[in-house]
Amino acid sequence: MPEKTLPHETTVPEAVSTAMKSGAGKPRSLGQDAWRELRGSWLFWSSGVLLVLFIVMAAFPTLFTGVDPRQADLRGHYLAPPNWSHFFEADWFGYNGQGQSVYARTVHGARASIIVGVCVTLAVTVIGGLVGMLAGYFGGWVDALLSRLTDIFFGIPLLLGALTLLQAFTHRTAWTVSLGLATFGWMQIARVMRGAVITQKQADFVTAARALGAGTGRILFRHILPNVIGPVIVVATIALGGYISTEATLSYLGIGLQDPVVSWGVDISAAQSQLRDAPHVLLVPASFLSLTVLAFILLGDAVRDALDPKLR
Amino acid sequence: MAETAKNEEVSDVVPSTAETTAEVEAVLDAPVDRGEPILQVRNLVKHFPLTQGILFKKQIGAVKAVDGVSFDLYKGETLGIVGESGCGKSTVAKLLMTLETATSGEVFYKGQDITKLSGRALKAVRRNIQMVFQDPYTSLNPRMTVGDIIGEPFDIHPEVAPKGDRRKRVQELLDVVGLNPEYINRYPHQFSGGQRQRIGIARGLALNPEVIICDEPVSALDVSVQAQVINLMEKLQNEFELSYVFIAHDLSIVRHISDRVGVMYLGKMAEIGTDSEIYDHPTHPYTQALLSAVPVPDPAAREGRERIILTGDVPSPANPPSGCRFRTRCWKAQDKCAEEVPLLAVPEVFAGKKTLAAHDSACHFAEERDVVHAA
Numbered sequence: 001m002p003e004k005t006l007p008h009e010t011t012v013p014e015a016v017s018t019a020m021k022s023g024a025g026k027p028r029s030l031g032q033d034a035w036r037e038l039r040g041s042w043l044f045w046s047s048g049v050l051l052v053l054f055i056v057m058a059a060f061p062t063l064f065t066g067v068d069p070r071q072a073d074l075r076g077h078y079l080a081p082p083n084w085s086h087f088f089e090a091d092w093f094g095y096n097g098q099g100q101s102v103y104a105r106t107v108h109g110a111r112a113s114i115i116v117g118v119c120v121t122l123a124v125t126v127i128g129g130l131v132g133m134l135a136g137y138f139g140g141w142v143d144a145l146l147s148r149l150t151d152i153f154f155g156i157p158l159l160l161g162a163l164t165l166l167q168a169f170t171h172r173t174a175w176t177v178s179l180g181l182a183t184f185g186w187m188q189i190a191r192v193m194r195g196a197v198i199t200q201k202q203a204d205f206v207t208a209a210r211a212l213g214a215g216t217g218r219i220l221f222r223h224i225l226p227n228v229i230g231p232v233i234v235v236a237t238i239a240l241g242g243y244i245s246t247e248a249t250l251s252y253l254g255i256g257l258q259d260p261v262v263s264w265g266v267d268i269s270a271a272q273s274q275l276r277d278a279p280h281v282l283l284v285p286a287s288f289l290s291l292t293v294l295a296f297i298l299l300g301d302a303v304r305d306a307l308d309p310k311l312r
Numbered sequence: 313m314a315e316t317a318k319n320e321e322v323s324d325v326v327p328s329t330a331e332t333t334a335e336v337e338a339v340l341d342a343p344v345d346r347g348e349p350i351l352q353v354r355n356l357v358k359h360f361p362l363t364q365g366i367l368f369k370k371q372i373g374a375v376k377a378v379d380g381v382s383f384d385l386y387k388g389e390t391l392g393i394v395g396e397s398g399c400g401k402s403t404v405a406k407l408l409m410t411l412e413t414a415t416s417g418e419v420f421y422k423g424q425d426i427t428k429l430s431g432r433a434l435k436a437v438r439r440n441i442q443m444v445f446q447d448p449y450t451s452l453n454p455r456m457t458v459g460d461i462i463g464e465p466f467d468i469h470p471e472v473a474p475k476g477d478r479r480k481r482v483q484e485l486l487d488v489v490g491l492n493p494e495y496i497n498r499y500p501h502q503f504s505g506g507q508r509q510r511i512g513i514a515r516g517l518a519l520n521p522e523v524i525i526c527d528e529p530v531s532a533l534d535v536s537v538q539a540q541v542i543n544l545m546e547k548l549q550n551e552f553e554l555s556y557v558f559i560a561h562d563l564s565i566v567r568h569i570s571d572r573v574g575v576m577y578l579g580k581m582a583e584i585g586t587d588s589e590i591y592d593h594p595t596h597p598y599t600q601a602l603l604s605a606v607p608v609p610d611p612a613a614r615e616g617r618e619r620i621i622l623t624g625d626v627p628s629p630a631n632p633p634s635g636c637r638f639r640t641r642c643w644k645a646q647d648k649c650a651e652e653v654p655l656l657a658v659p660e661v662f663a664g665k666k667t668l669a670a671h672d673s674a675c676h677f678a679e680e681r682d683v684v685h686a687a
């Protein structure tokens with residue numbers, strides 16, 4: 001093989017050597033730049049702190065309360081109102097219709113709700129993202145097949161599909177409920193992804209990468225994915241709240257989590273009948289749910305913005 | 313129409329006999345002397361099928377984007393390819409880059425037909441033939457740093473630069489194209505159009521290619537910046553002995569940079585020759601019409617100059633006219649033009665004559681007509 005080199009191979013131009021010495025030219029990647037950007041973003045930190053709080057609550061509920069969420073004292077505490085000044089105590093947020101501490105139930109309910117929300121969102125993003133990416137990138141019969149599959153699933157309402165599937169399980173946990181929801185929830189992301197990939201794959205920079213000899217993996221994950229992930233993150237984080245409330249509806253219909261399991265969804269559904277007499281029984285778990293969803297949406301926004309160099 | 317392409321001879325190309333991948337790679341990396349052909353294109357055809365129906369696609373026709381194009385590119389030269397929008401220039405570029413598969417025809421690089429290569433051999437072709445794109449705003453990934461964009465060729469072809477060397481190589485490339493080497497951590501949107509095009513050129517140079525296909529590399533730039541980029545490309549050509557295929561839609565842009573020029577019309581080459589053959593002695597009516605529209609700086613020459621105005625639209629490439637493709641707009645068209653496809657060859661009237669008009673021109677009634685200078 002003949003020796004073909006740039007003439008500058010041996011003599012490094014002055015500008016290059018100064019650039020190398022000054023350190024100004026230390027190479028960074030999009031990921032590193034995004035992380036630097038995130039570290040300076042208040043949106044990232046506030047949503048991050050909230051989420052860490054909820055995740056610690058989900059993992060170690062006993063750090064927050066020593067009260068058993070299932071312990072019921074109907075006679076003593078039936079729908080007792082909150083004592084807002086009794087921080088972290090059993091009656092902080094009052095009692096529900098079974099005489100159980102709303103505070104204890106909300107703390108213990110975080111686990112199931114967050115597992116369902118996060119798992120379904122992750123699964124849906126991975127499945128929908130992959131289906132959409134393959135359909136959009138390869139086109140042809142792959143697209144025809146995957147798009148028809150997406151259409152078929154789109155025809156089944158999320159609730160109805162999950163209901164039917166979950167009926168097959170006699171013992172339902174947060175994991176089985178997640179499976180049920182993920183199975184019927186991935187189509188929207190698949191569609192968003194497919195459209196975005198079809199637009200991006202025609203971009204000249206993709207052709208340029210192909211001209212350099214880049215393989216399919218590199219083109220999909222280095223070139224197309226970073227340019228389509230933004231809208232997917234937005235759709236996914238917004239949908240997260242929807243999954244937690246669908247879990248609630250399923251539990252309400254008696255086909256979601258089963259009673260000894262505590263979850264925000266179970267409590268929100270149970271509280272609806274007593275909304276007039278004791279709004280706190282509904283409002284407390286509902287507020288926790290909203291805050292969690294908000295934190296995820298803000299985090300998604302921060303990550304999306306950090307990944308867009310034009311916004312820096 | 314394609315059948316006439318067959319009676320053109322292919323025998324002038326000496327095809328390589330390499331069979332194994334290693335042999336092919338050796339052929340692709342062999343040195344070529346200046347002035348020898350490096351790229352030989354023969355009867356290149358690309359038809360895009362027109363289909364109907366969603367699930368069961370039925371072909372109802374084809375867009376004949378490129379329909380039998382042949383030319384040579386010599387080592388160290390610039391071949392300009394000119395033609396109106398939609399005549400198939402970009403498709404030719406993509407075929408030369410093997411980004412599209414040719415319907416038929418061959419592209420010989422150093423005698424090796426590259427249209428049928430795959431795998432490692434194809435990767436070796438990519439090292440040797442690179443491309444500069446038209447639009448500097450879409451040809452750079454907005455989410456990659458300049459360092460990553462120019463360094464990507466080395467990630468894909470790790471044998472070209474050892475890992476520890478890459479940052480230096482990237483900065484050298486930035487320097488070579490006249491950008492500050494400290495810019496490696498910037499993103500494309502932080503640059504002007506001209507600077508972005510320089511980044512695109514640096515990426516094309518990274519693998520030390522021998523041929524660079526430039527698809528309208530300056531048409532998206534301001535006129536003032538166009539000259540700078542063209543000058544840079546000329547400087548690089550001398551420095552690295554590059555051969556360029558330089559595509560443009562306008563004869564005036566390529567005049568400065570090309571050694572030879574080919575004029576395309578509706579998927580076919582109408583006329584091809586050296587600079588002075590095409591600009592001073594055009595024999596094809598289409599070239600003459602294009603040249604008559606080129607602005608002339610000298611007002612005296614402008615005075616007596618006749619302007620040929622073409623009437624009618626370019627026909628659809630899905631349904632091109634029979635015989636000569638230009639006949640629907642040609643003022644000299646006769647019955648023969650509709651019946652016989654004119655071949656791209658030295659016209660009979662000029663055959664054997666020692667005149668610059670004796671160059672390849674696909675017209676039955678080729679004749680000289682001075683359209684640029686005062687009539």
Ligand SMILES: Nc1ncnc2c1ncn2[C@@H]1O[C@H](COP(=O)(O)OP(=O)(O)OP(=O)(O)O)[C@@H](O)[C@H]1O
Pocket residue numbers: 360375376377395396397398399400401402403404561629
């Ligand atoms: N992928 C494709 N599928 C179908 N038709 C195509 C495709 N690519 C190009 N064509 C058609 O082929 C013809 C030639 O296109 P091409 O892009 O090569 O033209 P061009 O000479 O580069 O024009 P321009 O100066 O506008 O860039 C056009 O009619 C175009 O519509």
Ligand code: SF4
Pocket residue numbers: 596597598636637638639640642643644645646649654674675676677678
């Ligand atoms: S062959 Fe006939 S129609 Fe075609 S350019 Fe020549 S004169 Fe015109």
Ligand SMILES: [Mg+2]
Pocket residue numbers: 401402403527
């Ligand atoms: Mg084009």
